[in-house]
Amino acid sequence: MLTTPSAPGHDLVAGLAQPLHVLAEDGTRHPDPILDPALDDVDEALLTELYLDMSVIRAIDEEAVALQRQGELGLWPPLHGQEAAQIGLGRALDATEFLFTSYRENGLAWCRGVSPEEMLAVWRGTALSGWDPFTHHMATPQVIIGAQAHHAVGYAMAARARGGDEIAVACFGDGALSQGDVNEALAFAASFRAPVLFFCQNNHYAISEPVAVQATVPLALRPTGFGIPALRVDGNDVLAVRAASRIAARHLREGRGPIFLEAVTYRLGPHTTSDDPTRYRDEQELETWRGRCPLRRVERHLAQLGASAEELRGEAQRRGADARTALREAVTALPAPAPESLFENVLSTAHPGLERQREEFRSFTASLAPEGTEDSAS
Template identity: 45%
Template sequence: MSTHSAASSADGVLRLVDPAGTLDDQTAADMLEVTGDLVRGLYRDMVLGRRLDQEAYSLQRQGELGLWLMSLGQEAAQAGSIRALRADDRVFPSYREHVAALCRGISPTELLSQWRGTSHGSWDPERYHFHIYSLVLATQTLHAVGYAMGVRYDAADSVVFTYLGDGASSQGDASEALNWAAVTSAPVVFFCQNNGWAISTPASKQYASPLRERAKGFGLDAVSVDGNDVLAVHAATRRMVERVRAGGAPGFIEAHTYRMSGHSTSDDPKRYRDDAEAARWQAHDPVERVRLLLTARGWADEDYFATVASDAEELATRTRRECRALPEPSLSDTFRATLCDEPESLRREREAFETYLESFL
């Protein structure tokens, strides 16, 4: 069945659960088996991911992190997609896929060390099959396609999965990646979290036609989903990945969601968007949508929700503890890491800087 044959909304965007928590049983039956275990697991992933995100934001405000890019509002897009992959499928994230990273087993220490300035890479991609964060927009898409070409040459059946945002889709690297993926039939799926804003540039000023149509123009199979509907994301991703794994054309999933926070902790979204817009999206909160579904179907009771909330607080405590246990970053190390071999001029600058710091002791 085509990945875009089942859609429950007039605009062609796949939706299985509406904001009130009502499941479209007929459409869902065509896409995946919806069980209480599946929904409870996805809900827990989202709640824990949101709590870590909130705690990291607070740690940055307290001066413990140099920067943080929040994933608030995008939990369904990440949990639904990452849980549709096999453990050996290789993931190339951008820089705010914290929920997906947690689902792959990456620890708070590993997630936060880059933002504290104590690491350049933070975790071992080979251990988790999850590449380090890429802060340069869209560069990870080229890395993903290159890796996927290698997978094809190795005759393996794993799939490469890469996350990008709507802003990154405007970069030349993304266009090159889409083109090379199609030309080489690379086993790769692009997952675009279209959160409506490329920092302060709205989607209306980024592109004139839907991103899924652009992907189709390159020769990819493409589908749009409600990115705040975790079941729709999960179903669309699983189907797309299975088709690519079977030898089909590379895929592109456009998940319509919303960045509830600023682009980063150095950004003030109130300077370019109004409160009314955020309030409208708040009514589409992905976590609340699943809580309503679980309650309506009798798949979870208050004890379950209390347990998840308790687990989230334990994660927050662990996040604080592990963050503060990380060593203070040293700017002297930046001098040493600028070039492979430290030239005399750079050595003098470093020593002068270290002498300056010592004057405060």
């Protein structure tokens, strides 16, 4: 039983021996006493929407990889294999709960209504941050590993100080737990009982470093050292992630302090499109995890409920094809920003240091212009 600790000896982790799950790889639904109460609203329609969400975000991800290979993007961090973890979390939360993520959580951005071209603008080099965080209640992606954990805790503490009931979610990978920022954030959240969900997608690799080298025990044990309870679930089971996320959100809204959720999943693609994963993992391992495909699991379960697998796949392919076409057209049409826009939206108020840099930039670009022509940057 998951409990908020009040004395040593309490069971702080649910799903430690084996990650909690309700959908087996063959699609069979299994009962779970912890997760089932948070799944009482699941029906065929909901399952279908979750499946289609995962299908579309996989199509967008595959198109982004293709665009990078064709020179349209500078870089792209694929999420292939992690669709259930992201869609399960994204479809469990209220739209007002603020997300702080790394660079791979494009499934969460999809759930928050961020357009695919906004997701890709940074990687194409036409924008510095992608989207308005306050429109979508989602901060733009953090590239510095683990830094977003601090941001989430600070936001949650400020929201509570203002008397609001918002919660914050910090999303990161297994490698981030080896960073000081995440551990400091855990300490602050525990000390101030900040309403933060720490959501770790354990995809088994921090770039090329396997999780077994980073930790000799399940990652969900680490937050318990700070007095933070944890759930550990099968991150390829979208229902398990959705249920655990709803349980965690309820825990936070009740004012019981921070909570940690480890979603055990797998990154089937490279760390980024500049990475060669064949150098650090073998085909047999990949084949094992391909068999645990989160989309296929839901598809098989829906078939067991009587849905037409052929119609389901057909709808997923249609939506995916539409998303691919729209994304390619939108991304290639993104306008190049004016060079001087680099200085805009850096600080909320004027700063002499930034203005000095702007003037130096103007002087430099003016010095490059041929005599008799206007400064191209003005």
